Amino acid sequence: MDLNSPKVSRIIDEWIEEDIGKGDLTSSAITKNKGKAHWIAKEEGIFCGVEIIKTIFKKIDEKIEYNFSINDGEKFLKNQKLLELYGPSKSLLASERLTLNICMHLSGISTYTKNIVNFLKGTNIQLADTRKTTPGLRIFEKYAFKCGGGVNHRMGLYDAAMIKENHIAWSDNLNNAVKKIRLNTPFTTHIIIEAEDIKQAKDAVLAGADSVLLDEFNPEFLKKGIKELRDLSSKRTKSTKNKLIIEVSGINPRDISKYLIDGVDLISTSSSITKSNWIDLSMRYIN
Amino acid sequence: MDLNSPKVSRIIDEWIEEDIGKGDLTSSAITKNKGKAHWIAKEEGIFCGVEIIKTIFKKIDEKIEYNFSINDGEKFLKNQKLLELYGPSKSLLASERLTLNICMHLSGISTYTKNIVNFLKGTNIQLADTRKTTPGLRIFEKYAFKCGGGVNHRMGLYDAAMIKENHIAWSDNLNNAVKKIRLNTPFTTHIIIEAEDIKQAKDAVLAGADSVLLDEFNPEFLKKGIKELRDLSSKRTKSTKNKLIIEVSGINPRDISKYLIDGVDLISTSSSITKSNWIDLSMRYIN
């Protein structure tokens, strides 16, 4: 992901305007020219935000100097020092809230993700995110998910096709739906078909899905179903089509250990976004 | 807050581009012209998002018709129907994720807030938010906080002054800091001074603060301190200055009942943003 693009630059401009707007009313109280500060973790977690924070500092005041002692995706402990700052006192104070807000939010996502990813160790299963992201922050939240050890699903409706239950209900039939998408989208388009039972999943394989998404299966059905799908898929692969990716969704993260089933490629979850809390970090000033 | 401003309109345009970008690759699968759907709550909560959702629907397709059976700030139960939709099938599918994402996020904030506000019933204490909000979403998240029964703190650095520990450390002294702010900001500016102990709080009152923010006091010290501050303030109020607003912060929401102390005006918390989860809602299609 390109966190240095002109678009990201404009998004960050909007964040600055949101907080500082027509100016920091308190800044006139400050007489000390330059100051020092550092960031301290108030709980442990996985860090996310180095490049974004640097961009915010540069935009608010090019004279702020920073020295990170951590990289994105790395673990930090409670009370660990993460960052040293030196620069114009007014600018340190003006940039404090925005830099912490984004970093605490993203590190919360990375940390939550890592906790789930740790359950997958020793398997071939990867953890994938979803399109359930906070509006306006998808590029950042997907980046944080990756910093936590996950892999990214499609970015939006525009870079992969996913045929869900209602797409099927509102199409002629599944085979035609797949044909139409192949015809009308870039030939590199990956087609995922969501299935709510094993019958639908098999239809998806026969219709030529690149991935099948098995939603809200219980572990028993899933185990049985995966086997049938792999058998069916291995026939398909010999003759006409590609190896099937099998994605599983609708799992409560607490139950994940029941789903570490052979043949599953991906478990996708929105919980890193919808259930994570911010990691508590603070800026301490050195006087 | 004005959720119909040109600025909000542009923010929502960005959200749509984020998800739909150069087009929905799956839409070519759909042959049914018009469809119906409704929104169902998968857990109980406080609703937030009516106007925002309407704007998204209008922008994606003016032909989507909607009928809300709930208003912002109202409670809904698990399995309650919240919204009926009728319109072009492709547009219903294209708008599903974005409308749910923002509504689930904001309703999560409203619900979390309401749960705390309920503890304040029967007191004169109000719950206030902070500047810890997700970058780019402050206007929406502050709106959700209000829908949950809270009151809004300042919107940003530009609409009230707050002198924190380090502002004081980097000023000549507190009295001068207050004087400079009075001189250099609109005369309507409200000045809040953060205090970490009762000595600082008294200095703040003497320096002419409009509000004093007592951060991370334990309930014992707080009770004692409030009394001293009210005494000091009542002297001030008689002679020269205004009635003091006393704000308390740094409280874990679980401990809030210990802080329902007479003389406290506001308890401020960022937990509605940093610790709330999304409320689970889903769009169901009627075929």
Added chain:
Amino acid sequence: MDLNSPKVSRIIDEWIEEDIGKGDLTSSAITKNKGKAHWIAKEEGIFCGVEIIKTIFKKIDEKIEYNFSINDGEKFLKNQKLLELYGPSKSLLASERLTLNICMHLSGISTYTKNIVNFLKGTNIQLADTRKTTPGLRIFEKYAFKCGGGVNHRMGLYDAAMIKENHIAWSDNLNNAVKKIRLNTPFTTHIIIEAEDIKQAKDAVLAGADSVLLDEFNPEFLKKGIKELRDLSSKRTKSTKNKLIIEVSGINPRDISKYLIDGVDLISTSSSITKSNWIDLSMRYIN
């Protein structure tokens, strides 16, 4: 006010496009590579615009070097040299009009303001501006007003509440209006109530206004009214509410000396914007 924000940067981009657009048609006539120029005042006044002018020069050509011999808010005399310039000849010519336009306009406002502020010397009365500003230029014009010695009123409808005659007419009643605003706005909100006679002014005090704005009172009534308001307010201040700010408006600047009445905190005027002329400055080239 933050004249270095991303927003101000974009506003100045628009100004440059307005004047230079697709390019300076005359620039191809220029063969001399580098040139010198300075700015001369053609009449005396108060200067305003240093940071803004620097930004324009940087945006048009980073190679323009400038050396200001005056700061914002300082007085200059007729024929005084204000600024020396050295840089690419084409760029000096292309930036001339825009830099002069904004500086002449703002210095006109600062100068006009200073002339009124001079009448207030020796009193405790301050001069405040209003929301009567040229659309698109409020942040700049309010800055110029401050450079002329004034204090800023609210920036817009969003950072203080002002209940005018018709707000009252279209409300249930004044007391309810105040209550609703307190309930629905950030708790830091300053509430001003406009009064057209002394009866209304007293109602405003009783309703809990932070400021009362006395509009178009003649000096006799004003003197009498102020006394009554201060009496009423001192009672209020003792028991429940804050010290009243008394603002006076609707005064022709020529009559200001009649209004220097004890107990007035602010005189607000739009005349610095609506009646000031540009101060005449010129750029002279040194060949």
Added chain:
Amino acid sequence: MDLNSPKVSRIIDEWIEEDIGKGDLTSSAITKNKGKAHWIAKEEGIFCGVEIIKTIFKKIDEKIEYNFSINDGEKFLKNQKLLELYGPSKSLLASERLTLNICMHLSGISTYTKNIVNFLKGTNIQLADTRKTTPGLRIFEKYAFKCGGGVNHRMGLYDAAMIKENHIAWSDNLNNAVKKIRLNTPFTTHIIIEAEDIKQAKDAVLAGADSVLLDEFNPEFLKKGIKELRDLSSKRTKSTKNKLIIEVSGINPRDISKYLIDGVDLISTSSSITKSNWIDLSMRYIN
């Protein structure tokens, strides 16, 4: 000028954000649903702003109904009713200041311009504006100048060439400067050459200027110079080049009657912008 362009629409969005920003804090006081108002002139003048005001009303609230009893460029008297309004009370109050601000500013320009134009009646001389306009408002201020009976000079550096004293000083020589501009600009480019004495003016004619701008000539010299230029020009016109437009600038509007000299085509003035005051208009609410 196209006051309905996408660009003007975006400029007006910025004006709305400037005043209303995150919302009108006072609006929650209003309980009456719909209201009426009209605009009254508090002094006489020339009106300017109908289309712009309509656009602002539409953007703030499509439900505001308006009925203008005056057109742009028409004269109004003191106490004349100019506009009737009916619509949501909150929206009438929110739109009041912005609509009045732009209309009072522009009508001030139209009125000032008309007063000068009246001196030119019975002559063939036209009044032209300049590039001395308030940054960001040129399209509006030039429109107001036209509503006052003036003609517009070039819009910016991009739609006509004007060779001033220092362009000449920094060129090889005047003849080459003209040649280079002809070569490097659209062939439709009009070239104006500024002259500070009659010698320079003649050189300009010989170099092929489309217009000559005579700056700060006294009436005696001007009368004599015009005759010489017309003689020279009539020779030129016969053989090679076009009829000369003679523009006169640097005149104090008070002295304009001395400059109504035969052979002058245009008198240009920035005074409509730099010396005009806003015309006083007010919105009155009908309860």
Added chain:
Amino acid sequence: MDLNSPKVSRIIDEWIEEDIGKGDLTSSAITKNKGKAHWIAKEEGIFCGVEIIKTIFKKIDEKIEYNFSINDGEKFLKNQKLLELYGPSKSLLASERLTLNICMHLSGISTYTKNIVNFLKGTNIQLADTRKTTPGLRIFEKYAFKCGGGVNHRMGLYDAAMIKENHIAWSDNLNNAVKKIRLNTPFTTHIIIEAEDIKQAKDAVLAGADSVLLDEFNPEFLKKGIKELRDLSSKRTKSTKNKLIIEVSGINPRDISKYLIDGVDLISTSSSITKSNWIDLSMRYIN
């Protein structure tokens, strides 16, 4: 592709500003209120632009009525009437050039594409476009390519990976390059590897490419190579990986008949963009 997105709307705003800017200088000549016109083809071709043209008309003047007698992707003959228009005369004249410009350009691309696609009839080979598109117009030009019967390749660097010669040279090795991309991109990412000879192509298959792009092969080598790749791929498909897509590029469209080789899936070409001419259309006014 979504030609009704907020982004496309803003792009079209820019086009209008580019041509009309501060206003159409000629429009003041027009006195007739309403007029009629139609579009006539001056040569035969494939039409492209209906939705885009409608959007432009709506933006310039909502009162323009249009009636298209052709759809995108349909063939038209010389002298065929394509569109009838009725509306404000000034607006018909103002919109003429922009609507024709985009339609002539895009129809040129559709027509050129169709001419190549016609050679592929009776084969299973599809024609694909490339990233060689005019900056700023990719979404439109790719749409026109599809209207001509082609299929779209990836939209940009962000929606599929393509490993070219130099990506390989600057990687550790091909196998690692593929692994890194799989690890660092959305799991739906399609990986294409470009090969300049048959050895490289086989390596690509073994490394797990989803597509192999054979660049500038002569027909003999290509025929032989395809067979070898299909053999290799059929082994791969049986055991581990997906069916290979074979894309051929670097073909002069004139030689295309030599490349209609069994086993080729796609021929990609930039010539529709780089070598097509605009189709000549004209707007005729009916007086």
Added chain:
Amino acid sequence: MDLNSPKVSRIIDEWIEEDIGKGDLTSSAITKNKGKAHWIAKEEGIFCGVEIIKTIFKKIDEKIEYNFSINDGEKFLKNQKLLELYGPSKSLLASERLTLNICMHLSGISTYTKNIVNFLKGTNIQLADTRKTTPGLRIFEKYAFKCGGGVNHRMGLYDAAMIKENHIAWSDNLNNAVKKIRLNTPFTTHIIIEAEDIKQAKDAVLAGADSVLLDEFNPEFLKKGIKELRDLSSKRTKSTKNKLIIEVSGINPRDISKYLIDGVDLISTSSSITKSNWIDLSMRYIN
């Protein structure tokens, strides 16, 4: 033309987003830190794009170093090296397509233009462009036209008036149309009148056109007509108006030698835009 304006900067930002969007998926494959490349011409032509390419490189990565061995407007031969590059390998690969796309497109226009301009050598006739340009690229394409030796016609509807057949049909009459334009546009406005036969052309001269555009005349009629127009114009020039510019349009570039008629000032053509092909350039990496 000003290729360094804030507007051009924003256009180039859009181009970068169009190609790179949320990030280059292939870049993770690259392990080599820095790389070298150069640009080679695959066919001869006239170069156009130096400043634009520099801006793109700077925006994508400030660490890219470039060394051009050619300037805009200069001829290059097949196989000539045009540019050397050194910088971060990932950034060289990410910037390749966009820089080549714009340069190949513009150089195609410059080259095509130069080929026509070569026919005009030894005459006084200049080649002018038209408003038939690719939407969004006019400033760049007009710049390329000039690099090919042409002169620019008006930039858009806003910087010169052109009265075409239908403007006349929808006006009162030609004389009134001209009068209205003179009255309603900046006095520097150049008025062109299009004529379809010699009668119309004479009317245009008599109405006071600055230019007459003779559209689709055959050479015989043109020769005869030019003489009559020059006679008529020389009378006009003596008494009241300016020397006529005679522009000829509607010529197939292949027939241009038949139109090199004495008295023609300009031949205008859209063929440089509508019929030119991109010039083939390639970036070669040095490993």
